[in-house]
Every structure is written in C-alpha cells, then in structure tokens.
Amino acid sequence: MDDAKGLEDGQTSSPLLLRENPDPGSSSSATAAVILSTLVAVSGSFVFGSAVGYSSPAQTGIMDELGLSLAEYSVFGSISTVGAMLGAVASGKITDFFGRRGTMGFSQIFCLIGWLAIALSQGAWSLDLGRLSLGCGVGLLSYVVPVYIAEITPKNLRGGFTAVNQLMICCGVSIMYVIGVFINWRILAALGTIPCLIQLLGIFFIPESPRWLAKNDRWLDCERALQRLRGKNANISEEATEIRDYTETLRELAKARLLDLFQLKYAHSLIVGVGLMVLQQFGGVNGIAYYASAIFVSAGFSSRIGTIAMVIVQVPMTMLGVLLMDKSGRKPLLMISAAGTCLGCFLAGLSFLLQDLQVGKDFSPILALVGVLVFTGSFSLGVGAIPWVIMSEIFPINVKGMAGSLVTVVNWLGSWIISYSFNFLMDWSSEGTFFIFSSVSGLTVLFVAKLVPETKGRTLEEIQASMNPFTATK
Template identity: 50%
Template sequence: MIAAIPNIIGWLAISFARDSSFLYMGRLLEGFGVGIISYTVPVYIAEIAPQNLRGSLGSVNQLSVTLGIMLAYLLGLFVEWRILAVLGILPCTILIPGLFFIPESPRWLAKMGMTEDFETSLQVLRGFEADISIEVNEIKRSVASTTRRTTIRFADLKERRYWFPLMVGIGLLMLQQLSGINGVLFYSSTIFEAAAGVKSSNAATFGVGAIQVIATAVTTWLVDKAGRRLLLIVSSFGMTLSLLVVAVSFFLKDVVSSDSSVYSIMGILSVVGVVAMVVTFSLGMGAIPWVIMSEILPINIKGLAGSIATLSNWFFAWVVTMTANFLLDWSSGGTFTIYMVVSAFTIVFVTLWVPETKGRTLEEIQWSFR
C-alpha cells in the first residue's frame, strides 16, 4: 500500500512534466515504489503458497512483470508518452483498495506473536475445509527457533544458516542482471538495427516483449515439475550459447565486406541469438532467482537480507543499463562476450551452491542450512 503512493505521484509527475526535472523526480519515485514491490511481492507469495505450488505462483510474479512490459510496448505504438504515464496510474490506484481484501502473511503474523490471527489467515488461504494443523505446527516450531533472540547482530551472519542463503540470494540476483539482460532489452532496437538493419524498432521491441511473456509462461508451468536448479542451469547454458552466437556474429561482421552474403547471414544470426538469449533468460534466470531468494532467507533476517539482495539486483541493473550503450559503441562483439562469460559463470555458481527447494516447506529449507 505504501509503495503504491510514490508510484502514483511519480506517474503524475511524468505525465504533467514541464521540464526534465519532473521526469527525473517521477523516475526516482517510481524506482522507490517498484523497489519495495519487487521484494515484498515474491516474499509474500512464498509465505502464503502451498509448497507444491510455490514455484509456479512465485513465477507468476515475473510473468506479470513481462506482461506489463509487453502491454507498455503495445500501448506505446498507439499513444504518446504522457497518456502512457497516466495509464500507469490505474493499476497503482486499484492496488490500494484491493489489498484490503488480501490476508496478511501467516508467517509474518506468527513471527509477530499474533497466534490467532496467524491461524485464521492460514485457514482462509488454504480453504475452510482444509486441515492446517501440520502446517501450523511447522510454522510455530520455525518461529520459536528463530525468535529466541529478537535482534540479529552482524556477528551472527558468520553462521552458515545466515551467510549461505544470503550469499546464494545475492549471488543469483546479481548474476541475473550482470548477464546483460536489461542492456539487451532496453537497447534491443539499436542492436537489431546494427545487426540486420531492422528499421521498425518499435514493432521489433514489442515482438521481443511478446516472446519473453511466452517463455516466462512456460517457466511458470515447469518450475514445480522440473525443479529450480535444472531450469537455472538450462537457462544459463542456453544464454551462454546464444550470447556466443551473437558475439561471434558481430566480430565476423567487423571483418567481412558489408555487401557480401556472409555479412547478411551474420546479421540474421546475431538477431536470432539475441532473441534466443531473451527466451532462455525467461526460462529460468528471469523468474527463479526471485523465487529462490524468497524461499531460502531465514524469517528473522528476511527483512534485512532480502533488502540487501534486492538492492544488489537493482544496483547492478543500473550499472548494466548505464554501461550497455557505451560498451556497444566500443565493441558489440566484446559487449556480448562479457555477458557470455557471466552466463557461463552462472552455470558453475548454480551447480556448486544453489540448493534445490522444490517440494520442501520453507521450514525444511531453513533447517537444511543449520
């Protein structure tokens, strides 16, 4: 509810902007609101979802994000940016009254000592006919073991049950951004034009957005069947191959004649590689890092640790977005080579350190780190 307020004010500042200072202020407020939402939504979903649906429901968050991006691309083809900003106010306005009908997280209520409210909320979420006694006992046991001391000191972070999940959560969210996905998405029209002379950049960008939605929808269906680790490895491997194709294509374009058939083929290959990168990113690295982060952080440091992980994600998103244009001007092939190396390292990171959380309760996941 709090996050919806700066979002509304931010969109108003953008839509009625008289100079660039209004745009900066609006973007700053939007960043503040989205920063809160991007963390609280996956955590809330993880805390209310049944264990057999937690991955799918968590992935719905990313699916909704990609749907929103695609819708913005589509509307941007027909309306000017001021009207588009006004339209951005609508979901924020619906969010505030809508949240009055949504129950509070049972695990948060349990942590706050509101036992009756916690059981009532869980019963509402599971259905009034459902037997919640086993889940209630697991949550009570977990809360009891983590609230013996209410404050966490930095010295406590040396314990494996704290530093390991924090390292995994931050690592995945950092690598998600360092793969260069935002640079590719934000500058897709520039990349397509440089690669194959695609002039209808807006339509091409909308096409990329639509592909991303379809691939994320597949992830939502697969994540609780195939597991998190497998999808992350497949996704990272696919991104590495796709980025290798793009990098090689751009390097070869630089050394062959612009009127040769090889030049045209390399241009097509680079576009195919970029699209394949977006698809493979959406199959795992798009949604699953947020799902895992929301699952593995202990409840008593979830606020602090989750905020650090989210800050890391958005900081590196900013770094990639700010540097992508300069890197592409320096060397398109070199830029995609850097992103490829990060994706290759992600395979190693997931293989060595990321635990499988499919089919386990949040409490079982926490106990596994002890």
C-alpha cells in the same frame, strides 16, 4: 480480525486446529483466496514492468514536447534505478514493520505520485521527481511481492505462483511498449495508475502473511489467515505447528543486526541469494533489453521487427517457465535457462565478430536476431524469475527483511551498472561485450550446479533449516 498477541499459557492449539472432518488434501490446492491474493500481489509486478517499459515509447514525445536534450532524457530514464535502490534499502525494514500487505499499499502511494507527476509535468525537474518516486515504489515492490506470494502458497505450488511475478513484469513491459506506440506519453503515464489503484484497493480483501503474523506473536490471526488461504475445511494443524515451532526456535536467537548476516550460519543463503542476483544482472539482461533497438541497428537488422519479435518470444516463454517451475524444479530449469542465455550471447557476439571480419554479411544480421531471441526466450524461461523465487525461500524469518533488502539492492545496483556501461562496452568491442555476457551465463550454470539447493516441494522452514543448520542452536 482478532488482534490477540498470543495464546494463553498451556493452550496448545486453537479451535481452528480442532475442526471436525478436516480435508487434508485441500491444504495443498490453489484455493480462491490464494489465487485472489496472488493476483492482487502481482498487480504490483505489473506496475514494475510498466515503469520499465514506459521510457522507450515515451522518449520521442517527451523530448519533442518539453524540449529535453538526450542527456536530460537519459537522466529521466535512469533515475528510476536510483529510486529503486533507495526503495530496496528500506524494503526489509518497512516490510517487517508494516507487514506484507501494508508495504504493498505504501509502495503504491509512491507509484501513484510518480505516475501523476510524470503525466502533469511541464519540465525536466518534475519528470525526474516523478520517475524517482516511481522507482522508490518499484524498489519496495520488487522485494515484497515474491516474499508475500512465497509465504502464502502451499509448498507444491509456491514456485509457479511466485514466478507469476516475473510473468506480470514481462506483461507490463510488453503492454507499455505496444500501446505506447499509439497514444500520447501523458495518457500513457495516466494509464500506469490503473494497476496501482487495483493493488491499493485489493489489499483490503486479502489476508496478511501467516508467517509475518506468527513472527509478531499474533498466533490466532496467523491460524485464521492460514485457514482462509487453505480453505475452511482444510487441516492446517501440521503447517501451523511447523510455522509455530520454527518461529519459536528463531525467537530464541538474539535479535539479528545487519552484521549478523555475514556470520557463518547464514553464509550459504547469502552466497546463493547475492550470487544469483549478481549473475542475473551481469549476464547482460538490462543492456540487451534497454538497447535492443540499437543492437539490431548495429547488426544491420530492422529494429522494429527485432523488438516486436522479442515481445512475441518473451511472454510465452515466461508462461512456460511458470508452468514448469513446480514440475521440473528450480535447479534444472535455472541451469537450462542459463545455458540458453550463454548460447544466445555467444551467437550475438559471433554475429558482430563476423561483421568485423567482413565474413557472411548476408548471414550475420539474422544470426544477431537469433542470438538476441534465444537470449530473451531463455532468460524469460528461468533466469528472470527463479532468483527472485529462491530469494523469497532461503532466508530465515528473523533475517529475511535485512537479507532481502541487501539482495534487492545488489540486483538494482547491478542493473544500473550494466545499463550505464553497456554503450561504452559496445563502443569498445561489440563482440567482446556479448562474449563477456556469454561467459557470465556459463559461470551461472556452474554456480547453480554447485551451490544452489533444490527447493521444489519443501516448506520454507525445511529449506531454511537445511541451508542454515546453526540457526537452531542458541
């Protein structure tokens, strides 16, 4: 690919924009290049899910073979979140410097080292280092994958394609849980390297993000990548011109610094991006996901049946969310999803309340199961995926790296707070914990209704210009 850094003075369009008999309709279709690029990108999402799902089935085997105490294993399980925060802090800078493809490859080096260190571990320190390295890779992937997919897909397909990120995370968690029941923890860790290798090899066969190329003055490369993604006969002139004009407008602004994110002109985007991540995590997802077995036991229900039921509900509901994303729109789907998580937590809290009151002892365990399943299904429908989709859409390219890092760090910090404090909250009051989560989900509905824009069917440049109107001025 030509590494030209710009067009000659006076050149208004490249030969790629002057093709005869262009097919304007194909620019909005799911071409083979877009599908392949998305599949390679979401291999990283599968790695993300595998890392999350590994610790539960591996716990007994690791503790027995290596003689770890519960406290030592708790460190192993939680240290990945610390690594993810470290990766998230650096994700924006790394992605802006190395590009979207380069960052995916860079992240997989950390993931491969992590999985191999775990598989070969003979003690707690090597387990923890491996888990930390895996967390760093996952922190990078959690930012770059949705951003890359959002930047390569046509506007009418962007929501569904970006939501595949959450679907693959869900699949990674579920598959690790299922096969982990039957195989040794070392083999399970070794299997975790397979999706890492798939992405590492796959990035050599997919194009770089046209918007990242434009930001770096590689206009001819930008147009070639866009043409490849939209199809060789597609008319890319309108989309390429919009990318060029918006990039040139942003270039007239002073180079953004971290403190610049907190200026009035970025306030709406920042409030929406950070707010959605805070509400997503403080709605209790990681407390419920990480400690589902303990929740079912506390409620008097079979942990095995309850956990399997969660897996059965999770995957199809995530798939439904992917299908609905570009049909119903982000905003209504997110509100319905948040309302469902509100109801699910309320039912689970009501179950524990009935137990404390010693009322409906035969009914309350079933109510707990229903509540957790309603929460899991509703979260999978929208709250899990849509905040990441919106995060990838709302920030202008000149601050996307820093803003994306901040939003991703907030998400992982919230994840750590909830996963760490959940058991303490349950000891304080089981019903109170779930009623708090239910209240946060109810607040999410109001937050979305009042502040979150509908991004369905709009280009990234249109979304960002409407949310950050002052970025067009010098």
